[in-house]
Amino acid sequence: MKGIADTGFLVAFANRGDRHHDWAVGVAERISVPLLTCEAVLAETAYHLQSTRLALAMVEEGLLQLAFDCRDHLPQLAALARRYADRAPDLADLCLVRMSELHPRHSIVTVDRADFRVYRRNKREIIPLVCPPD
Secondary structure, eight states: OOEEEOHHHHHHHHOTTSTTHHHHHHHHHTOSSOEEEOHHHHHHHHHHHTOHHHHHHHHHTTSEEEOOOGGGGHHHHHHHHHHTGGGOOOHHHHHHHHHHHHOTTOEEEOSOHHHHTTOEETTTEEOOEEOOOO
């Protein structure tokens, strides 16, 4: 499975007490190549887990690959921020939308179904998602 990892998935994977933990572990078991992510997601993950060590271990152990540099995509990120201003998106979400545009064969692995069902890549395309069951 090729995917782009969001914060909620990573937190659920690392936190046995998270209600989506079993789902996240099941997804991780199906991964054949590292999930792509960005530094904004990694920072959010470290914050929510209260452990930079755990967040970095996901990269070191090959679950994740950092694959995005905001500097290279500032105009696109600013356009996305304007387009979705009514939702007050965080930087991590905007980076993931942009990453989905750059990697159209990758699904976003997230627990945040509500926002990612609204966000569109390339202005109109539905972003493929891997989410926990309702």
